Amino acid sequence: MNEALFLVALITAIVMVVGALVIALLISPSTTNSQKGEPYECGIPTRGNSWLPFKVGYYLFAILFLMFDVEAVFLFPWAVALEAVGVQGLVTVIIFIFILGLGLAYAWKKGALEWK
């Protein structure tokens, strides 16, 4: 039942976007003008292409994010089963988070968390 409702919500969302776009296309005006298709920049003709190698200053943040997101995936089952695994599970997770914290401390010390 939940899976079916999930599909219903998905189809609802798609119908909403398609419906809005179709209604807008039907009732909105449409004129062509060569100036209109230019990317919005500052008024003078655009120079160069925007699809170029771009210095992604947060590359290291993305890698750290991967590490911590996987950690979150590991922690969720533990969080649900905390009553069952008790003290032993708690100690294990404390050791796990301590090792993870060492990783964060290393990244911090190396300056990966600074925007350069």
Place this chain on the structure above:
Amino acid sequence: MFDFSVVTTWIDELLRVTLGLNNFWTLFIEFILIGVVLLAVYAIIALILIYVERKICAFFQCRIGPNRVGKWGLIQPIADMIKILLKEIITLKNNDKFLFYLAPFFVIVGSILTFAALPFGLGLHAVDFNVGIVYILAVSSLGIIGILLAGWSSNNKYTLIGAMRSGSQLVSYELSAALSLMTIVVMAGSMQISTIVEEQSDMWFIFKGNIPAIVAFVIYMIAGHAETNRGPFDLPEAESELTAGYHTEYSGISFGLFYVAEYLNLFITSAIAATVFLGGWMPLHIPGLDGFNAVMDYIPSVIWFFGKAAFCVFLQMWVRWTFPRLRIDQLLKFEWKILMPIALVNLLVMAVCVVVF
């Protein structure tokens, strides 16, 4: 307390017994009804939030706000919606057409799928997986893909920078949001939204969990605020630097869809905070005061849910119109050096409390 499952069971029986439909057609009509109701509530909440935001912003800035269209400007958002539908959708020359039109789908799909998982009242709960919290975190992050696609496919420098900033901000703040929700999962012992709400029947988690729960609530509100690209964290669409950020090139209704999704994400964040920390549709119950609890039970569950969500929405709007914008490095530093270590330690404190006591 009024149970909405009475109404849904009645509709089901009406279709099955009175009209004599078979299983397939019954389910088909019910699913269409659910879809229509979801869409209607989604649109109405967006309209109300746009009006409320403009009014609250005006009061914070000592203005009157919209006041010409209808009494107190109440019809203003509807007029805006009609206007935005009538605007031309400009076709750009050098962009990636397919990805450009795919982006609004991701944004809207992400927010409606999350919206469907909210418990609006007793018996008014569409999608209720047993991994509810993980489901909410997973589908709400679909929006990031839409934003990155929008920024990349527009072939514009402003949108590219906006999308890059948005990506780094959203993935970073998702961690503390997940960790603070996990703090409550530890206490509830379940990830199912309906179980989490029922666990709060004697007391809301924010009171039951003492200090760790309050810390988690504050962290979740900050992280949720950053996830919605609003207020002091609105770097992706910082209008003084990037025009409008990732949706600069969108016009007409395709911009309107981003706009609606942004407001709905504000509501969804607040509603999740209200559900997980403030008890969802559960009335305020204080152990020992039976008379008080009985009186509180008279207030309908829908009013409790929307009241709490409105309270959280107001908190977020208050923050948005009070604080100046951060810089991108301050923003990331705040998350990685302050918010996330606190959230991790807070999670462990809560786990120790649950195991020991």
